[in-house]
Amino acid sequence: MTLRADLALISEWIKADSRILDLGCGDGTLLRHLRDTMNVSGYGIEIEHTDIVKCIESDVNVIQTDLDEGINDYFDADSFDYVVMTQAIQAIKRPEKLLDEILRVSSDAIITFPNMGHWSSRLQLGLGGHMPVTKSLPHSWYNTPNIHLCTLKDFEDLCIELGIRIIKRRVVDSQHRHRWLSKIFPSLFGEIAIYHITKK
Amino acid sequence: MPEAIAENSIGIVKPQLHHFDEALQLDCGKTLEQYDLIIETYGSLNADASNAILICHALSGDHHAAGYHSMDDKKPGWWESAIGPGKTIDTNKFFVVSSNNLGGCKGSTGPTTKIPGTDTFYGPDFPIVTVKDWVRSQQRLMQKLGIPKWTAVIGGSLGGMQVLQWSIDYPELIDHAIVIAAAAKLTAQNIAFNEVARQAIMTDPEFHEGHYLANNTKPKGGVMLARMLGHITYLSDDAMREKFGRELREGKLNFGFDVDFQVESYLRHQGKSFVERFDANTYLLMTKALDYFDPASDYDDNLVTALQQAKAKFLVISFTSDWRFAPERSRELSRALVAANQDISYVEITAHHGHDAFLIPIPEYLAAFGAYMNTVAAKTENAENKKASS
Incomplete structure (x- = not known):
């Protein structure tokens, strides 16, 4: 099984034997991979029934809850080594509140999201006059679950505002490759951003 | 009368009565010197006795969980929708045990049985029994049946409470705990x-x-x-x-x-x-x-401490429209299980049937429950293969 490239990147950032919480864990691929290869334990949070069933099939712990209701009720402070949230923050009602809760539950978090500042999005909105539809953001404006899209700069500004320190950042293209263009001009050529953040 | 018994029904089943002579100390302070438990079993115990499942019944349930007692029965057992060959609790894979709780009225010793050696019914003098007492009596039954460990204990409502108590009181004897439409109190x-x-x-x-x-x-x-x-x-x-x-x-x-x-x-x-x-x-x-029922009361009213005793993996299921055992109660339980660092999956099924939903074959419910049971079966089979090859 080949792992989605952003998930493969994340697994390089996580220490073996750690305890993680995966917010919006989908079918549990990341948790299963980390469990099988690095003895990582933890829980996934998901709301889609078909994904939940897939997690159960893979013997991955999954808890059905709505991230918009927050995670403070569910998890004690500092109860995980990492919280991971891959491409879900843009669909959250109050991302700034959730980020705060994430870094309460764990000192370290890994967040990935589609970069709204990618050149093709800029081109579509700036010149075409349309809300962008791209490979990593395939929905139209009226049916998109992505209500809080941001650029790398937006996210980094929010981190400063919330007192969050960025430990590492990688940007990749929609094939999740770390190409030279996105290395030199990340905010223009990066389609998916991956951040390791902390409040320490 | 069923015109013909469906192919995926366990079919005609026969209850068995087990007599216990060893006195059972009850939570209320009284002792039952002897008692009977009536049970039904479905499927067969495998060579290394690793595929046994205990079904715990709810308030008005009994040992007759699946199949029919005779062709004249109008209705099958109370959980026919989930127990049978090829069903969620697959009797081709598992050996399923279902008993009528002590104090019941369907054949286990209870108020309608006569006090041993007399011609008097227990009636109101039958001692108050607790979930803990039931679990204790079921553990004796387990020994009698030659079952070293339950691969799963499963129950809804009051049955789910017994599952929780099992996981806390006998952590070594249960691998999976499936708690449906229940509450920690x-x-x-x-x-x-x-x-x-x-x-x-x-x-x-x-x-x-x-x-x-x-x-x-x-x-x-x-x-x-x-x-x-x-x-x-x-x-x-x-x-x-x-x-x-x-x-x-x-x-x-x-x-x-x-x-x-x-x-x-x-x-x-x-x-x-x-x-x-x-x-x-x-x-x-x-x-x-x-x-x-309040298992936390034995642990300074701390549910997390109570659940830390458990060694089983948990599946907790609730139903959105259940207001007698509301999803919030199952969420509380799930939160405590997470805090106790247990393996747990929690599923909230959208259903309009109320508390009764746990007995109804709702596709999403059976999909999640069935997926879990498949993982249980896979582990059971692995264990058996390992043993066979060693």
């Missing part, structure tokens, strides 16, 4: 409903302080009322609306106090048929077992 509202049910029974003039059998009578009105109240709380507002609406039984109002609406007719029918098959003292006992 009852709320005040839930106890209140039980109290109204008990008052309905105890104020019935035919109750005779519980000695109605000795008086050759039954508190029928009281039991009927208790069951009618129960039924209202097991269904949701939406389910009742869909099932009955304001439909009239005779198509017109009768301007009297007899049945006008279909819902009244349904409740009366449910109440009356329950009177025929259920004992009033057992009903009182079961509701007390519900009220008293």
